[in-house]
Amino acid sequence: MTEKKELVYTKPELKLGYGWGHCPGCHHPIVEKLVCEVLEEMDLAGRAVGVAGVGCSFGFFASINIDGANCAHGAAPAVATGIKHALYGKPLVFTIQGDGDCAAIGGGYVLNAAARGEKITIIMVNNANYGTTGGQLAPTTIMGQVTSTTPHGRNAGQGYPIHLPELLVGMQGVAFTARAAPFTPAGYLRAKSYLKTAFQRQLGEAGLTFVELLSACPPNWHMTPLEAIQWMEDKMLPEYPEGIFKDSGGEQ
């Protein structure tokens, strides 16, 4: 009897080259991996069109084999709406946006897409600051967090963090909102199942689906990657709990 090796895990086939240069410890490539794996498992890669926002999500479609578009800052839900309405054959349309893109500049786009009940999926990657521009205060910065524009920590005078999945629960046009933290193995599997459900609800014409995924930003938090995920576990998860906040179950 001899032993053979069987490849059980490698990069998804939809991933073409290798990263476009994210910082060590960033979870944006994990989101790429999740989206690729979910599309492969659901056999939807040929029908999927993505829209990347501005920020660290900008190069999302540079190295994965999915049709994608880039658009003006915050406007990804509007562009995705146009793509969804213009294409024949029920495409799967999703956006990849950072928290600054989705919650700050694009907040109005998200709320209006939700009010119209557009059948798109919005994936927001939340790293609690503006990562691309040097770690300034973002709408999702948690209380007490030190950023380059809040050197003494965010206090009540600078407002409170936005929780978009919870906020969208009250909108009638929204079918599914959830949040996952794919920096642990359990969170990774949870994120995968939420993305799958979101895509299913979209294809079932249930309404807008929204998934928030937490990410580390070690250089801007001035931590090592391992300190960063420890900080996420201690500080960020209590503020941004994982879970499904609304699921219409496919009914409109």
Next chain:
Amino acid sequence: MSRGEIAINEQLCKGCGYCVRFCPQSCIAIPGDRFSPQGYLLAVFTEPDKCNACSICGWMCPEFAIDVYRYVEAETPSA
């Protein structure tokens, strides 16, 4: 006895340590004296005997740098 092994691509590894942190069998380590061509510290598969090919290191790797192999028993072809 080992039930699998991993291959870490040294061109891609950025030494974030997520694989080291989450490996349930503590098979991976960052020794600190090996560097990638880009200058990052490298993660090294130090305990091949304990690996059970669970793939968690592969899920957690942000750089798509880890391939996981499982050993399968194959019949020896009869002579």
